[in-house]
Amino acid sequence: MKFDNMFRNLKLRDRIILGYSVPLLFSVAIATVVYYNVAKVESQNEREVLGYEIVRNTDMIALSLARLQRAARGYLLKPDPQNISNFREAETLFNKSAQYLQEKVEVAAQKNRLDRITELGNESIQFNSNLIDLVRTGKLKEATQNYKSLNRQTLNQEIEQVLDEFEKDEILIQQQKNKETKEALNTLNLVVILGTLLSIGLAIPIGLWIASRITQAINESVNAIASSSTEIAATIEEQERAASQQASAVHQTTTTIDELGVSSRQSAEQAEMSAKGAQEALEKAEEGSSAVEQSLQEMANLKQRVEEIASKILNLSEQTNQIGSISTLVSELANQTNMLALNAAVEAVRAGEHGKGFGVVASEIRKLADASKQSADKINGLVADIRNAINSTVIVTKEGTKSAEQGELIAQKTADAFASIMNEISNVYESSQQISLNVKQQATAIQQVASAMNSLSTAAMQNASGISQTKQGTQKLNEVAVNLKSVV
Template identity: 30%
Template sequence: MTISRKIIGGYVVILTLLVLVTSVAYYALSQTEATYNRFLNVDERLLEGANELRSLTFAQQTYVRGILLYPELLKENQSLLQVNDQKFKQIFEKMRQLMSTGQGIDQLDGLETLQEQLELAQQQAVRLVLDRRHEEALALTIREFRPRSLALIEKARRFYEQQSKQLDKGRTELAENVSLFTHILALVSLFAVLAGLTIGVYLSRIITSQLRESIAQLSSSSAEILATTTQVASGAAETAAAVSETSATVEEVKQTAQHASQKAKYVSDSAQKASNVSQAGRKSVEEAIYGMHRIQEQMESIAESIVQLSEQSHAIGEIIATVNDLAEQSNLLAVNAAIEAARAGEQGKSFGVVAQEIRSLAEQSKRATGQVRTILGDIQKATNIAVLATEQGNKAVEAGVKQSNETDEAIRLLSASINEAAQAATQIAASSHQQMVGMDQVVVAMNNIKEASEQNVAGTKQAEFAAQGLYEMGRKLKLLVGGKTSDSDQR
């Protein structure tokens, strides 16, 4: 069995013991909580009910005494007695729901029977008072009501004392149960602790014995490291040759870096020129946008003038309509005047000539207003065409402004990209210079490495055998911990 499986098995046993302890503790808490809830929900409420019965009985005595002594307060005391009777019924119902044993139910039935008898005596006394038979009511109260009331109070007191004794007994039982559960939990916890310690000691001994063997093998393998370093000498020699080749390669990389630095400088100059050109292009576009805005403002001014002209033409049309109405009314007036002149005979001839002239002038005014109306219609058509043309021109100017703005944005982005490219080219040139300096340092370092590798050849030949021993030890440890090894590990 592997170490991992043993450890997992120990953990499983310990967790099982913990689950057992937790289950016992949960059961104990559940039982304690159930008993405590019974104290709160049943016994305490029964004690409260017994006290309420006594209080209501005292109140009932007070109300009946008030009816006998103060007839003027009869209605108020009757209402209070009715409320008191309802409370009696509610308390008995609540206590009946809480009772579970037969003895308690019998006592509650006795209390309820006695209260019913008391209520009957109360009703008889009140009826006698209503009939104005106060002496008989007083005698009935002394003879029947008061003894039953005192008996009910005494019986409620005995019920309270009995429930108190049961409550004390339950508390004692609860304390005993809590003590028992505490001892059981302590014993189970102690058993779990002892079992966990035993398993831990057992696993520790097994794992320690297996690790000792592995450590002994590791020590023997480490002793062989000094004898195995000789075989690494050949690798060190090859490393020295590789260092020489690397030095030549570094020199070639240095020349390439110089060439790249020159190219980067040329790219930086070209990017600067392109940035200047883009700035000039952006300025031209801004001037074009400004001109477009001026054209747009003039087109809007023309559109406003045309609209005003259209409004004035409409006003003239209204005036012409008024003149036309006046001409028609004048014509009608001339006709009426001519009719009146004809009726007047010789005396109305001169007036008829005037009416004819007025009619002629009205006809001329009507024809003139028709001609003016035709001219105004032509003017309004031309105005509408001009407004449409102005709107189209406005839209064309807006499109031109939008395209100019897009062109300006594109040129701005192009200028920013060119500036970034110029900065990048400058940084590349600086980096290339730093690379050339670094290459010189690399050449020196490679020479030092070559010398050091030649010095290490003699001391590295035995390292291979020691590494092999350590490798085998690692394979065994892996087998011990994981249980399986791959084919490459076995080789």
Template identity: 35%
Template sequence: MLKQLSLRWKMVLSYAIPLLILLAIVGINQVKMNAAVEKSNALNDSAYLTPDILKINENITRMQRSSYAYILSGGNQSSGSSYSRKIYQDSSVSIETTFAKLDKGTYSPAFVADLNKLRGIYNAVKESNGQLVKLVDDGKVKEAMEAFKLGNSVRIAQDGDSLADDTAKFDLASRDRLREMVTEDIKSAKNVVVFGTLAAIVLLMGFGILVSLYLSRDISTNASQVSTTATSIAATLAQHEKAVTQQGSSVSETTSTVEELVSSARLSSEQADSAATSARAAQETTARGLELVTRNQADVLFLEEKMSAIAKQIMGLSDQAAQIGGISKLVGELAGETNMLALNAAVEAARAGEHGKGFAVVASEIRKLADQSKQSADRATQIVADIQKSTNSMVMIAEEGTKTTHQVSDSVQQTSKAFENLGQLSEGVYQNAQQVLLNSKQQAAALIQINEAMQNINNGSREMISGTSQARIGIDALTKVADHMRTMV
């Protein structure tokens, strides 16, 4: 396929394919890096989840402890009760703030469910401890102590500890998975860049070497052709130069002869009119003869085309006959196989008796072979029909060739008559020319012009010799360039 491409496209192809591979590598690497960035962002976004969960759980514990301290201090009757109440309120505010912060994010369904459970635990602790604080504020310290001893708020807080631990573990496991996925994506991107770049370099080198081989071979072939052509042209120019030199010598000799004829041609002026008239008649007759000869040549060419068409038809007939022979051979082979299968069927039938199942298989094979034989016979029939059509066409072409031959014969007869008239006129011209040769004053001027023309031809021959020498120098330079191109590759 590279042989059919031009030099420009070979160069483009050698760079385009590795470039496309590099672009594909960049695209794949970009996809991998984008995935890694997304997972890294998700990892960064979830970095505060575990601390916030632990912070909520710690504040729930502080609420539990501060409410217990508030009960033990007796509420308003103790100086430490105000500090415990402040810790309780600060912890509640911190929990509310943390929940508000977490509500702004987007998390997995499992984490959202755990967060809602933790919120429920907080609300339960807040409600339970709020009731205990209210009892203390109402002066019912003993009742608050007994209610606290029942352990409802403690159990709720313990559930919060367990849920917070599970949520933190789940978040840490998720963060570990994300971290592993980010590492794998970055590693995969590095592998794509490394191996893809190596593959692109290998392909670039391979295509470069391949294109270089093709280019060097093309340049070497063209240089050889140029060198061969230049050598042939140089030889032709040498022969041409020799011929021109000989022509110059002949022109010089002819010029001398013409100068001698000028003096004798002045005596042939009396019979010039008669010779001119006879020559004019001879020219007209010759023109008619040439026209008829041209027609004769056209007819002969037409006849050759017809005969060529006949030859092609005969070749087609020969090919089709060969196909018939092949099909006949196939039919013979199928017949042989049919006989063998029939023999096998008979043997199987003899062995099996009434239960001859093998006979059915052999009979099926025989039917298949019979179908193939029928197809081959149909094909042979079609080919024979085609041969008949070709034969009919060949007969028609032969008839056309016969008609053309008759036309050529008539043209030749007319040409013969025309040239008979030309012979008679030429005889008259000859008789007059004998007298014109004695006295041709009118030819003197023409011979003088011929003499001048011969001088011009002689000058032109010299210029042609000079131009041929320069052309030979150029051919030598071209041969050197071709040799240099061959040495380059």
């Protein structure tokens, strides 16, 4: 009675765990015994495999000793290097097998025999190696006598006897291990069969008793679930109607915000296009201003060059005046020279015969004076033409200077006008950029609101769908409770 009350106070999970704990404990105990026996069988199998390997390596020792004796005998009959190679291979095989047996053999008597086998084998190797050395040094007769001696036969007989004893004892040890393995397998089978039967015998009555107690608890829980599910269904119907209305309102709001988002995006695009147009106009105005500044610079350069030309023309006019003065002086000198030549000719005529040479010189000087006067007249004519040309050039230069000054004034006014235009366009561009930025921010904000409303709409629809599913689940829960009650 006390245990029954304690069982009633337990949860359903604890009841089921308690019901299966007893068979589980028996299963654990059986598994422990089975594990121990399986481990024992595995150990016996490993020892059996090891026994086979020990026997195989024992045979390998006998085979290696026979091979090295055969190689030594072959070298005695025919000194062939291949016999020496065979001898070395047989020696390596003997050492490898002996080393393996030294590591694996654990029985004391067998280890003693193995030590004796190793000792005798080394003696046989040394004996046959001496035979090969005698043949190598040309002592063939001595080698033949040693081979025929009784020591070799006695050594071989003792080796065969110890190997035979070692192998027979190893076979007996293996048979004993096989017997122990069979006993462990029989014990394992018995434990498995008894454990299975005992688990079945305990699980059936305990399971029936627990099932009756669990059925009673389930009946009570089913009645409570059926009553609660009816009340939940009524509440969910009211929530479903409210959720549907909420979803409809959210959908309408979302549609309106989407339209507002489209309008804001169009406004943002138009503002951005205005900003781009203002930027292009600003760039064109900057290009025009740059061109006007360049023209203004060219005008200043032109004015400077015209002034330089005027200065040079004035210098040229002064030089031309100097040339005219020199030409006048040359003409006067020619006239005076002509007069002197005329006087010299008169004096030469007076001198008579003695003045003929002087008369010729005077005549030539007169000719040169005439030529100089003619050249001076030509120079005066050219100087007059140059003066007229210089005067015309001076007039044109003054007019060019005035035109350059007027062009400079006009270019300066144009530059000032472009500067004013650039300032106004810059203000328009900055305003357009600010408007574009504001509109973009508004479009982004509207987009975020639209996204939030879409999420809210989705959540409202999911909420309505969830309530509908909850309603269906409650109805199914009621049906399951009724079915469970009928089944229990």
